[in-house]
Amino acid sequence: MSTTTTQPPGPETGPTEAALRHASLPRYFPTALLASCAAVVAGVLLAFSSFGAILWALLTAASYVVITVTASARVEGGRKATDRFVTSLVYGCFLLAIAPLVSVLWTVLRNGFDRFDGYFLSVSMNGVLPSMDAGGVYHAIVGTLAITGMATLISVPIGVMTAVYLVEYARGRIKRVITFFVDVMTGIPSIVAGLFVVALWMVLFGPGHTNGAAGAISLAVLMIPVVVRSSEEMLRLVPRDLREASYALGVPRWRTITRVVLPTSAAGLTTGIMLAIARVIGETAPLILTAGSSAVSINWNLFDGQMMSLPVFIYSQVRMGGAVNYERAWAAALTLILTVMLLFFLARMIGRAFAPKSAR
């Protein structure tokens, strides 16, 4: 940058100057090299007629890294070469993480698309033999809606009230204890939540009772800590001034919370709750234990009989193992993923649209 030539050169600055001014690779070098690597590797692979997307990506990445590091080491020296090596490594890590995401979405879309239609979504498996080319997921959608809905109804009041307690009331030791155990509770394996309800149901009703309500409670155990954590963060964002203004007007504390604090954070709370729903709507293991895995007909009653749900439907179809079963499983997976994605993006949109202006 600065032109060292204008400075009067001292008698022995020769070597120092050389050490200060390193040659460096041009800015366009990485992009150009990556493009040419990709082209050359593609050409070579096509010449050997063994073109595969994964092989191509791997060889391109490898040749890019090798050439960059050697070129950099020769021109710029060891430290810069290490830096460039790590940079390519870090970019590689990110691509490595995106690869499974793309792969999962693409596989589900490609395999699930054939069977994913109005018929599939609107009929149940009642009277359909596992190997027949018929049947659909309506009963599973019904079950998923009912069970997840009830789980939400249970966990939202408990979760939000706990968050209110932690933010507005709790002080000192009890606050630390509850926060810690909420964190620990987020780590409960889903299958253990299922076993908990199984054990509870055996004590309350005796063995052999599977119904939707049991599934809903097991999901609520998994959902409550998620709701608490997200609501807590949202409630903390409410400015102190708002609360104090309300107190100054003589409004009692509980009216302040219900009329000022909760409405202010409503959008954030909604986002958190929707993300929590997206988390539990795909839970499978607890529902296999609590809501059963063999229901084939439509059942809206949470308190009587087995209830199918989308994730359990996928699992049970895979266990049957025929070609038609796999097709059904993929189509159901597509249904489930679309539902989860919809919730996910809707939540983000709400969060962004109604975010308090001062937050950014």
Added chain:
Amino acid sequence: MTTTDAPQAAPPPTGRRRIGDTVFAGLARGSGLLILLILAGVAAFLIIQAWPSLAANTANFLTTQEWDANVRENPAFGVAALAFGTVLAAAIALLLATPVAVGIALFIVYYAPRRVAAVLGYLVDLLAAIPSVVYGLWGIGFLAPQLVPVFRGMTEYLGWIPLFSGPASTSGRTILTASVVLAVMILPIITAMSRDVFRQVPQGHREAALAMGATRWEMIRLAVLPFGRSGVVGGAMLGLGRALGETMAVAMILSPSLAISFDLLRSGNQTIAAHIALQYPEATGYGVSALIAAGLVLFAITLAVNMGARYIVARGSKEA
């Protein structure tokens, strides 16, 4: 200061307590305590229902590999093989996921252009939104067949390492496949924790390193990584907890057998969670109770790992 104003400036909840306040505070407090109660209830009910089978068990629960519990009397079962499989699968997943997750976190915080960084962070969060049963389906439907030739190559060229001794499974449904899927599933949580702590590195530390002429990598090595170590370790342990308890992906991918085996490329091993999901529908006699006992072991392991993780994270943020 204004001592004369004291009566007026007193905090609101003096004198008469409003009934609404009392009720609302009670509800909030009750919810908080209910959570503690639920957690205690999970432990209590699991112990109550596991007890009959543990008392009747004729084998040592902790050292036996066989699972012979679906009988009306004299069950003989143990979690040795299951616990081994659980820890092995989770440990491999952790080894695979942690370096990549740290790389992603560094990428999002320090390498990616500011504007797209948020969107890229999103994409990684989307990985966490995909249900585990879909990962399982992807594992058997796509990944396992893809990995078969890779495994064959590994037994051929790396077979001298005991872990990779052949013959490789022809279905690809091995513990290594399950671990790869688990690694993908725990990437988001380790990334999220690392990202948070990398963001908190004081700007002064980073600029000091850069001012001394450090390259970006040297800045990260000298300023970011030492500062972020506790966050990364805590995140990795949370990921470990998740991998230990993950059920469906493992249950769908592994073709199970109850053995203690280090052969990563052959069918074998099983995890506690997957075993419960697979066995539960067919459990009779002492079966259910025995599965609950296995669940209790899983609960204890994950509880210990999670508490350790939270402790490390909390201590790290206190030091900062």
